[in-house]
Structure formats: structure tokens, C-alpha cells
Amino acid sequence: MSANPARRAFLALFLGAAAIAVPAQAETVQVTIDRLAYAPAEIEAKVGDEIEWINRDALVHTATVQGGAEVLLPAKKSGRLVLQEPGSFDYICRYHPNMKGHLIVRP
Amino acid sequence: MTIRLATAAAAIALLLGSNWALAADKPTDQQIAHIAYTAGVIDVEAAKQAIATSKNKTVVEFAESMVRDHESVNKQALDLVKKLNVAPEDNDTSKALSQAAETKREELAKLTGADFDRAYVENEIAYHKQVNGALETLLIPSAQNAELKSLLETGLKLFQGHQQHAEHVATELK
Ligand SMILES: [Cu+2]
Numbered sequence: 001m002s003a004n005p006a007r008r009a010f011l012a013l014f015l016g017a018a019a020i021a022v023p024a025q026a027e028t029v030q031v032t033i034d035r036l037a038y039a040p041a042e043i044e045a046k047v048g049d050e051i052e053w054i055n056r057d058a059l060v061h062t063a064t065v066q067g068g069a070e071v072l073l074p075a076k077k078s079g080r081l082v083l084q085e086p087g088s089f090d091y092i093c094r095y096h097p098n099m100k101g102h103l104i105v106r107p
Numbered sequence: 108m109t110i111r112l113a114t115a116a117a118a119i120a121l122l123l124g125s126n127w128a129l130a131a132d133k134p135t136d137q138q139i140a141h142i143a144y145t146a147g148v149i150d151v152e153a154a155k156q157a158i159a160t161s162k163n164k165t166v167v168e169f170a171e172s173m174v175r176d177h178e179s180v181n182k183q184a185l186d187l188v189k190k191l192n193v194a195p196e197d198n199d200t201s202k203a204l205s206q207a208a209e210t211k212r213e214e215l216a217k218l219t220g221a222d223f224d225r226a227y228v229e230n231e232i233a234y235h236k237q238v239n240g241a242l243e244t245l246l247i248p249s250a251q252n253a254e255l256k257s258l259l260e261t262g263l264k265l266f267q268g269h270q271q272h273a274e275h276v277a278t279e280l281k
Pocket of ligand 1: 061062
């Protein structure tokens, strides 16, 4: 009836390990595009998080990191990107390079 | 060819400058709507000429984005004038813009290959600069209706974006 100490030790070990192995909950960070501007223009997130750009314009935009990822954002649609590597990135719209955003990805 | 291009740009500047200067009275909202709409149509026409003529992927893609954006904004402009019940009114500035565009189109029609690509993109830079100047100094300050003003302000950001996009394409062509 009383708990088996060995079993308890095993459970503690197992759960402890699991708690370490499961990464912090990944989040979705939203950026809205309205009248050719990213808002907020600067965002911070961590590896594994997802950025969702919501394009409210009737224009096609992109979120393009120079020499890196590009997300196409059709008119009135949204696009997503899962962050893979830490760093500090400037991004622009390929079609309207005066649209500028900045992304800080923590490890 | 460079000299001819520069001359053409100067001619457009002179033509538009003088026309805008001549109209001592501020343009009305009806005239502003017509000018802005015409400026978009002209760029769509130029882009269609480029799509039909150019074999350069970057140039064609740029031209396609001009068609897409200007058609979208002009549709918004039409919806707005309908809603506001202001009939766009033809005027000397719109006429001068169309005439300069026609001259340019004929000039570009004589070119092919890389010569065409460079001339088209150079003209896109000059043209967007010209329209941006007009939007900033005359059209936006003159607009009376708040919604029209707001659409013109978005139009300015769009045209500035196109100018920078054209400048990127131009560096790729060098
Ligand atoms: Cu854009």
C-alpha cells in the first residue's frame, strides 16, 4: 500500500528530467501591417517562437531578412515564420524597401 | 542615350513644374483625384510595355509589382470618389502627365534588351521622384477631404517604396 521508494525515486527522476527537457512554451508574436508600416516595428522573441504578420493592406508585401528568410504576405492575408536561430535581424519589404522592421531573437 | 534620358527627365520636370506653378490656385479635390489616378494609370501602362518588351526576370518582376500596386490603389481611389460623390475632373496637369508619358513610351519603344531595361528603370526612378514631389508639395497640402488626403498620404509612402525598389533594380542592372 505504501509507495515503493524505488518507484518514487524513479518518478521524481523521470519527471525532473522531463521538466528540463520540455522547452518553455513557444509563443506567437503578431505584427500588423497597415498602410505600409510594420507595427510594432521592433519585436523581441525567442527561438521556437512564431512570428505572424497580418497584412491589412490591399497590397502584396513581404518580410525579407537580407540574405535570409522571406515570408510572402498576400493582400489582406497573413504569413508565419518559426524562428530558428538567435540574433538581431533587420528586415524589409522586398516590394517597398521603405518598410522596415527589426527582430531580436533570444536563444 | 544617357543625355537623351536626362533631357527627357528635365522636360518632364519642366512640364510638370510649370503646369503646377501656373495653376496658382490650388487644385480642387476633383482635380487632385484625377491627377493621382492618372499618375497610377501611366505607371501601369509603362509597366505593361516593360512586361511585353523585357527579357530580364528582375525587371519583369518589378513591372508586375507596379501593375499590381497601382491597380489596387486606383481601385481604392475609384471606390473613394464614388463614396464621396466627387467626379474626377480632367485638368492641365493630368494632360501634361499623359503627354509626357506618351513621349516616353515612344522613346522606350525604340529600345530593346539591356538598353530598354536600363531606360525603363531609370525613368521609373525619375517618374516616381517627380510624383512624390508633387504629392508632398502640392497635392497632399491642397486636398480638402480628410479621406482623400489620407489615401494620398498612403500613396506617397507607396510611391516612395517604388522609387527605392526601382533604385535596387537599377543597381542590379549595372
Ligand atoms: Cu510592401
